[in-house]
Amino acid sequence: MKKILTMFIAGTMFFGMTACGNNSTSSEITDEEEISVENNSSEEDMEETTEENITEEKTLVVYFSATGTTKDIAEKIAKITNADIYEIKAAQEYTSEDLNWHDDNSRTTHEQNDPTIRPEIGSDPVSLEGYSTIYIGHPIWWGEEPRIMDTFVESYNFDGITMIPFCTSGSSGIGNSGKNLEKNAGSGNWLDGHRFGSGATEEEIQSWIDGLQ
Numbered sequence: 001m002k003k004i005l006t007m008f009i010a011g012t013m014f015f016g017m018t019a020c021g022n023n024s025t026s027s028e029i030t031d032e033e034e035i036s037v038e039n040n041s042s043e044e045d046m047e048e049t050t051e052e053n054i055t056e057e058k059t060l061v062v063y064f065s066a067t068g069t070t071k072d073i074a075e076k077i078a079k080i081t082n083a084d085i086y087e088i089k090a091a092q093e094y095t096s097e098d099l100n101w102h103d104d105n106s107r108t109t110h111e112q113n114d115p116t117i118r119p120e121i122g123s124d125p126v127s128l129e130g131y132s133t134i135y136i137g138h139p140i141w142w143g144e145e146p147r148i149m150d151t152f153v154e155s156y157n158f159d160g161i162t163m164i165p166f167c168t169s170g171s172s173g174i175g176n177s178g179k180n181l182e183k184n185a186g187s188g189n190w191l192d193g194h195r196f197g198s199g200a201t202e203e204e205i206q207s208w209i210d211g212l213q
């Protein structure tokens with residue numbers, strides 16, 4: 001009886017150890033396999049992300065600026081976001097007389113009083129291929145976007161592109177400018193716009209950009 005009991009205990013221990021050993025081995029292999037799959041998949045993910053970055057994450061800064069204030073902000077945004085930059089230039093450049101808002105008969109007063117006017121663009125057209133985000137900036141003229149901005153947005157298709165309006169002004173907010181551009185563009189995913197004062201710092205611009213994500 002004692003002999004039988006001893007054999008039973010020894011047998012139980014053997015199978016127990018074997019089972020443990022198998023579990024341990026199988027779990028080690030499984031872990032290794034999982035790690036290796038995870039590693040492989042994360043390498044693939046990284047490759048895909050890198051490809052996506054190359055093909056889908058290009059950013060463009062588009063701006064119009066009559067006296068350089070918006071240009072300064074546009075260049076800072078482009079530097080921070082590592083973006084390409086495109087300047088909307090008027091075919092007929094704005095003179096200081098044109099920009100005189102105290103003159104009821106100046107070119108800009110005339111243009112801003114008529115929302116259907118579309119001043120001609122003089123700069124070469126830009127290809128939007130590959131851009132997923134466009135920052136679009138302008139000065140505020142009579143509380144709104146200069147009409148040449150409407151010429152621009154009506155000339156392009158922004159499907160699949162995130163559009164981020166910004167403006168500069170003496171004191172006015174961005175008002176309806178972003179909404180006007182969105183409506184006239186008729187395409188693109190438009191975010192709320194932001195107004196900057198003259199000489200906004202890179203830190204201020206960076207913090208606005210961080211808040212967009």
Ligand SMILES: Cc1cc2nc3c(=O)[nH]c(=O)nc-3n(C[C@H](O)[C@H](O)[C@H](O)COP(=O)(O)O)c2cc1C
Binds near residue numbers: 066
């Ligand atoms: C014709 C005209 C109209 C303007 N209207 C406004 C206005 O309504 N509110 C405001 O705060 N600033 C107004 N400004 C000031 C400009 O928005 C401001 O100086 C802007 O930063 C100029 O940008 P830019 O140098 O890129 O052209 C006006 C300027 C001009 C020339």
